[in-house]
Amino acid sequence: MSSLSLTSCSLSRRRFLKVSSSLTALGVAGAMLPMGMGRAFAAGEAGEVLSGSHFGVFYGKVEDGRLASVRPWEKDPHPAEMLDGVQDIVYSASRIRYPMVRRAYLEKGPQAERDSRGAGDFVRVSWDQALDLVAKEIKRLEDEEGPWALYTGSYGWRSAGRMNPQAMLQRLFNLMGGSVSSSSNYSKAGIEAIMPYVMGMIEAEGPQTTFKTVNEHSDLVVFWAVDPVNNNRISNTIPSHDEWNWIDELKAANKKTVFLNPVKVESCNDLNGEWIAIRPQSDVALALGLCHTLLSEDLYDKDFIADYTYGFEQFADYLMGKGSDGVEKTAEWASEITEIPADDIRDLAHRMVAGRTMIVSGWSTQRQHHGEQFPWALVTLASMIGQIGLPGGGFSQRYHLDACGAPVTNGPSIGSPISAGKRKETKEWPEEKGAQIIPVARVVDMLEKPGESYEHNGGTHLYPDVKMTYWVGGNPFHHHQDRNRMRKAWKKFETVVVQDIEWTASARFADIVLPAATTAERNDIEMVSPTCRKALLAMKKIIDPVFESRSDYDIFSALADKLGIGQEFSEGKSEMDRIKEVYEAAKAQAAGKKVEMPEFDAFWEQGILEFEVPEKNRDYVKHAEFREDPLINMLPTPTGKIEIYSKPIEKMGYTEDCPPHPTWIEPMEWLGQKDKTYPLHVNSAHPKYRLHSQLAGTKVREQYTVAGREPCLINTKDAEKRGIANGDIVRVFNGRGQVLAGAVVTDEIRPGVVRLWEGGWYDPEDVSDDNTICKYGDVNVLTPDIGTSRLAQGTSAATCMAEVEKFKGEAPAVTVFDAPKDAA
Numbered sequence: 001m002s003s004l005s006l007t008s009c010s011l012s013r014r015r016f017l018k019v020s021s022s023l024t025a026l027g028v029a030g031a032m033l034p035m036g037m038g039r040a041f042a043a044g045e046a047g048e049v050l051s052g053s054h055f056g057v058f059y060g061k062v063e064d065g066r067l068a069s070v071r072p073w074e075k076d077p078h079p080a081e082m083l084d085g086v087q088d089i090v091y092s093a094s095r096i097r098y099p100m101v102r103r104a105y106l107e108k109g110p111q112a113e114r115d116s117r118g119a120g121d122f123v124r125v126s127w128d129q130a131l132d133l134v135a136k137e138i139k140r141l142e143d144e145e146g147p148w149a150l151y152t153g154s155y156g157w158r159s160a161g162r163m164n165p166q167a168m169l170q171r172l173f174n175l176m177g178g179s180v181s182s183s184s185n186y187s188k189a190g191i192e193a194i195m196p197y198v199m200g201m202i203e204a205e206g207p208q209t210t211f212k213t214v215n216e217h218s219d220l221v222v223f224w225a226v227d228p229v230n231n232n233r234i235s236n237t238i239p240s241h242d243e244w245n246w247i248d249e250l251k252a253a254n255k256k257t258v259f260l261n262p263v264k265v266e267s268c269n270d271l272n273g274e275w276i277a278i279r280p281q282s283d284v285a286l287a288l289g290l291c292h293t294l295l296s297e298d299l300y301d302k303d304f305i306a307d308y309t310y311g312f313e314q315f316a317d318y319l320m321g322k323g324s325d326g327v328e329k330t331a332e333w334a335s336e337i338t339e340i341p342a343d344d345i346r347d348l349a350h351r352m353v354a355g356r357t358m359i360v361s362g363w364s365t366q367r368q369h370h371g372e373q374f375p376w377a378l379v380t381l382a383s384m385i386g387q388i389g390l391p392g393g394g395f396s397q398r399y400h401l402d403a404c405g406a407p408v409t410n411g412p413s414i415g416s417p418i419s420a421g422k423r424k425e426t427k428e429w430p431e432e433k434g435a436q437i438i439p440v441a442r443v444v445d446m447l448e449k450p451g452e453s454y455e456h457n458g459g460t461h462l463y464p465d466v467k468m469t470y471w472v473g474g475n476p477f478h479h480h481q482d483r484n485r486m487r488k489a490w491k492k493f494e495t496v497v498v499q500d501i502e503w504t505a506s507a508r509f510a511d512i513v514l515p516a517a518t519t520a521e522r523n524d525i526e527m528v529s530p531t532c533r534k535a536l537l538a539m540k541k542i543i544d545p546v547f548e549s550r551s552d553y554d555i556f557s558a559l560a561d562k563l564g565i566g567q568e569f570s571e572g573k574s575e576m577d578r579i580k581e582v583y584e585a586a587k588a589q590a591a592g593k594k595v596e597m598p599e600f601d602a603f604w605e606q607g608i609l610e611f612e613v614p615e616k617n618r619d620y621v622k623h624a625e626f627r628e629d630p631l632i633n634m635l636p637t638p639t640g641k642i643e644i645y646s647k648p649i650e651k652m653g654y655t656e657d658c659p660p661h662p663t664w665i666e667p668m669e670w671l672g673q674k675d676k677t678y679p680l681h682v683n684s685a686h687p688k689y690r691l692h693s694q695l696a697g698t699k700v701r702e703q704y705t706v707a708g709r710e711p712c713l714i715n716t717k718d719a720e721k722r723g724i725a726n727g728d729i730v731r732v733f734n735g736r737g738q739v740l741a742g743a744v745v746t747d748e749i750r751p752g753v754v755r756l757w758e759g760g761w762y763d764p765e766d767v768s769d770d771n772t773i774c775k776y777g778d779v780n781v782l783t784p785d786i787g788t789s790r791l792a793q794g795t796s797a798a799t800c801m802a803e804v805e806k807f808k809g810e811a812p813a814v815t816v817f818d819a820p821k822d823a824a
């Protein structure tokens with residue numbers, strides 16, 4: 001066995017004494033003690049319980065049975081500002097307290113008065129009554145229609161923890177005969193679809209070239225459409241916030257950094273980086289202009305292109321104007337589109353090949369119309385620079401989430417305590433009934449066009465005719481685009497069930513609302529930093545569920561009982577049995593790697609188990625093996641190389657929206673469009689103080705709202721032109737809808753661009769009005785709902801134009817954070 005992995009045991013005794021004595025002063029000695037040395041210590045101070053969330057590892061303090069406060073784990077280098085929300089959410093006015101049913105639905109049954117959904121007329125019912133209604137409807141549709149009538153594509157970020165309620169949902173429906181589910185996600189559908197053709201893998205997943213390597217070897221780091229400091233506040237699981245150390249170290253190393261972004265972002269300010277205020281949605285053109293400079297000035301790495309890539313000739317022809325469009329992609333050409341001076345484009349190209357360059361990209365550029373093109377263009381540019389597989393060189397598509405540049409430890413991966421299982425084939429699923437899985441962002445298309453065909457990644461499928469949905473752990477009335485169109489389409493559902501912890505707009509637009517417990521009110525287990533596997537955390541229950549909320553597992557088990565599949569669903573296992581099982585599997589896996597983990601009870605008492613980093617992992621360089629020997633270590637693409645030209649994509653014939661090499665294609669709306677209807681681009685980046693819409697119903701909101709609404713960043717010149725002052729209420733509108741927001745006038749956003757964070761709660765003034773104003777600032781009232789292309793069919797949320805004006809008259813009060821009238 002290499003060593004014990006518990007925090008304390010991995011330290012030498014001298015260091016242990018030093019650390020523990022210094023931590024004693026902070027009152028946290030327990031976290032460092034060997035297991036079994038005292039429960040109170042392991043749980044922090046008296047009355048404190050160690051647990052975790054999407055915002056970090058924390059101690060929850062209990063007073064009189066209430067979660068009184070939280071404080072971050074002492075090893076979190078940069079605790080997130082929103083951690084207080086984890087306490088406040090439990091008791092907030094937005095908390096769903098009781099099972100509720102929409103009055104018309106309760107009185108008249110499924111399909112009743114769907115126009116009045118969202119109006120807030122709910123009746124409190126017992127759990128028994130609520131679950132009877134849900135069970136009855138599932139049975140009715142499974143029996144009378146079939147699994148194709150039930151949509152369980154229930155997408156969303158839920159909470160941290162392995163007790164995944166979406167897997168529970170799938171399991172329940174699979175045991176009943178199945179349902180229509182969804183594939184991919186709103187995050188990176190474009191990159192996920194295109195990269196397997198280009199690199200043979202999803203580059204945006206798994207370990208990346210380590211931060212350490214970048215700090216030591218890169219001369220230039222280009223942050224292209226990415227803001228790691230902002231986006232690393234949270235994690236898919238629980239954040240370690242290690243990336244923040246990286247930013248500090250990068251700053252200390254005095255590395256040159258460039259930020260290509262319409263907004264001067266937090267990371268740029270922190271790193272004192274150079275800001276190039278690129279025009280939104282023009283990134284492919286910039287990449288092509290950079291490639292053209294390298295090609296025409298003979299500055300690209302010909303050996304790398306020859307040995308490691310396929311299809312460069314076709315791409316080079318396209319760059320040189322020998323393609324079907326006949327346009328040469330010069331720096332001047334790119335300058336027209338990006339509004340970056342041609343000399344600056346050439347200069348950037350020269351700097352990229354002058355030394356070791358790491359290009360880091362985020363995902364907003366693929367959450368756009370034709371979003372598959374940018375990630376491909378980026379890989380092509382990095383190939384021409386020729387540093388892929390070298391320390392501190394190449395590209396990364398995931399430095400902004402989940403500490404993927406931190407070195408991987410010797411810890412095990414952790415599995416799922418509950419599996420969705422397979423569909424019990426109680427009925428045949430004839431082809432004409434439609435797809436069993438739809439691309440997740442096409443949900444409204446599905447509702448609008450049952451029985452119609454759509455194309456996706458080389459295939460053609462039919463949209464099923466769904467009648468009911470059950471949403472758990474997600475907020476479609478935040479995450480989906482074109483809210484007014486969606487509201488109308490949603491009426492197709494005869495029954496909508498939402499199981500959540502907060503009165504989100506999705507819950508308000510449901511027929512049956514089930515109150516779930518927060519993770520503070522139940523037990524779970526989770527890995528801190530899922531990719532590098534930094535530590536395993538016992539996410540301990542801190543308090544009993546408040547009001548009438550119940551854990552997701554408890555709710556689904558009770559529902560399964562009503563459906564007569566109780567035993568099959570739960571297999572007689574409690575939540576804790578399942579947590580234990582996952583731990584045991586991880587322990588066995590670790591043992592296979594000669595890493596010892598304690599017995600479950602000891603782990604649970606200790607609370608957190610940190611793993612060691614093997615020395616060799618500290619200097620990990622992605623694609624180093626491929627670079628070393630591209631024949632033995634081929635990429636899993638058809639040619640074994642990086643595919644700059646893709647024959648499989650050529651075969652799909654998606655010429656207009658996803659051609660077979662990186663191509664500049666105008667998005668449906670953008671700043672460079674001739675005769676555009678609306679003058680401002682709407683940037684909907686991920687919020688600093690929230691995870692999407694989560695915690696919006698808490699006091700954390702006080703940190704960022706302006707005039708009680710979502711902040712809307714607007715450039716000083718654009719504001720002046722419109723007579724808008726800092727703090728004014730503004731109306732942001734386009735042909736799809738209108739929202740109110742609070743103006744933040746600043747020079748840190750490019751003229752012509754406004755920003756509204758995604759995730760602002762949808763607060764319609766009058767649900768009977770098709771173009772009602774959102775009183776709070778949900779950006780997705782403005783965004784279009786179109787697929788990126790036929791390849792990925794991802795969301796195009798970042799393709800959006802609108803106008804802003806100062807709001808005159810009396811602004812309607814924001815009401816979305818109060819519970820509906822009979823729900824408090």
Ligand SMILES: Nc1nc2c(c(=O)[nH]1)N[C@H]1C(S)=C(S)[C@@H](COP(=O)(O)OP(=O)(O)OC[C@H]3O[C@@H](n4cnc5c(=O)[nH]c(N)nc54)[C@H](O)[C@@H]3O)O[C@H]1N2
Pocket residue numbers: 155156157158159165186187188367472473474475476478479480499500501502504516517518519552684685686691692693694758759779780783797798
């Ligand atoms: N315009 C625009 N739109 C976007 C984006 C954008 O950039 N611009 N980004 C998109 C992206 S990348 C994403 S990932 C999506 C995110 O969209 P979502 O993942 O739907 O957003 P969240 O707010 O995280 O929703 C999670 C929901 O789960 C609930 N929840 C939390 N814990 C639990 C639990 O334990 N049990 C239950 N039952 N419920 C729980 C929360 O209260 C919340 O309502 O939004 C997308 N939408």
Ligand SMILES: Nc1nc2c(c(=O)[nH]1)N[C@H]1C(S)=C(S)[C@@H](COP(=O)(O)OP(=O)(O)OC[C@H]3O[C@@H](n4cnc5c(=O)[nH]c(N)nc54)[C@H](O)[C@@H]3O)O[C@H]1N2
Pocket residue numbers: 186187188224225226227230231232233234260261262263265278279280281282283361362363364365400401683684685686687688689690691692798
């Ligand atoms: N604090 C916080 N962090 C989060 C999340 C959150 O909700 N809150 N959500 C998480 C999730 S689910 C995801 S998927 C990731 C998303 O990660 P990303 O998709 O990378 O994040 P975004 O914030 O949408 O955009 C990143 C940057 O792109 C810039 N940008 C937007 N449009 C353009 C453009 O056309 N060109 C260029 N060059 N730049 C552009 C934005 O100004 C922003 O600074 O973030 C994760 N991290």
Ligand SMILES: [Mo]
Pocket residue numbers: 186187188
């Ligand atoms: Mo996401």
